Amino acid sequence: xxxxxKLGNWTELFSWLRNPAGQVFGNLAMLAFVVxxxxxxxxxxxxxxxxxLAIEANPLVTSAVMFAGVGPGLxxxxxxxxxxxxxxxxxxxxxxxxxxxxxxTSVAIVPWxxxxxxx
Numbered sequence: 652x653x654x655x656x657k658l659g660n661w662t663e664l665f666s667w668l669r670n671p672a673g674q675v676f677g678n679l680a681m682l683a684f685v686v687x688x689x690x691x692x693x694x695x696x697x698x699x700x701x702x703x704l705a706i707e708a709n710p711l712v713t714s715a716v717m718f719a720g721v722g723p724g725l726x727x728x729x730x731x732x733x734x735x736x737x738x739x740x741x742x743x744x745x746x747x748x749x750x751x752x753x754x755x756t757s758v759a760i761v762p763w764x765x766x767x768x769x770x
């Protein structure tokens with residue numbers, strides 16, 4: 652095996668590090684998705700601590716929190732959501748990731764923010 656072919660294998664292994672212009676949208680969508688998930692986790696944590704578990708509308712989150720506690724349950728559900736978002740990103744369905752980001756912002760971040768600002 653020549654030195655060039657050995658280097659070729661390494662460059663293929665790390666090809667995901669290259670960032671052609673076409674992937675900028677996907678990377679920004681993924682970054683926004685992770686930020687929104689993180690914010691939702693923080694806002695949910697404070698909301699549940701302030702008003703109790705009944706305030707949480709997502710039955711999957713409620714079940715995880717009832718099973719493992721507020722911190723671990725939220726961490727599990729947010730890490731699961733981020734992991735699934737990463738899988739979509741790696742499959743290059745960036746519009747779906749962007750749509751989910753907008754969806755989470757409208758049904759989680761905005762309502763939590765409004766609730767905290769009005770109470």
